Amino acid sequence: RDYIAAKGWAYRDPAGFDRLIGLLVEATVAHLSAQIAAGADLVQLFDSWIGALPASGLERWGVAPCRAIIAALRTRHPEVPVILFPRGAGAAYAAYAGCGAAALGLDTGVPLAWAARTLQPEFVLQGNIDPVALLVGGAALEQAARAVLERLGPSRLIVNLGHGVLPETPPEHVAALAALVRGGG
DSSP states (O other), rough: OOOHHHHHHHOOOOOHHHHHHHHHHHHHHHHHHHHHTTTTTEEEETTGHHHHHHHHHHHIIIIHHHHHHHHHHHHOTSSSSSSEETTTTTGGGGHHHHGSSSEEEOOOSSSSHHHHHHHTTSSSEEEEEHHHHHOOOOOHHHHHHHHHHHOOOOEEEEESSSSOOOTTTOOHHHHHHHHHHHTOO
């Protein structure tokens, strides 16, 4: 949960941990390339531990591996866009801007005004509706969706959640969000 084992390894054995990161980069490139070969029009790269990294490890264990994965994918599949989702990155979103992604996924902690001002001039943005607002539906969902649409839309935006759909979410709430985004809600 707090990545104690992984971070402990990184501190105790940096060279060994770097080898692991290298293997993960290779495996991720192979996995995303297989998705593309199977027909994916775009792929999304999740960096789900960036929020747990110390500032001193951000480049080495977060940004550099993402940059390497995206560069390898661009070489193999130059026509396929990559969305990068650095969950929990906070102010470090700016560091991920130089990774070569076509779009950045935003988690729920990213202020929309900051994202519009700092990131959107350079990137398509994806996100950042709270999955709990989708779970609850109704006014909470409508307010969250409208905030994203008003502050980041209509262009250079992929409306999405700040993370995945919760298992308990009623399918009709997903349909309501889709209708709202399409202008029918």
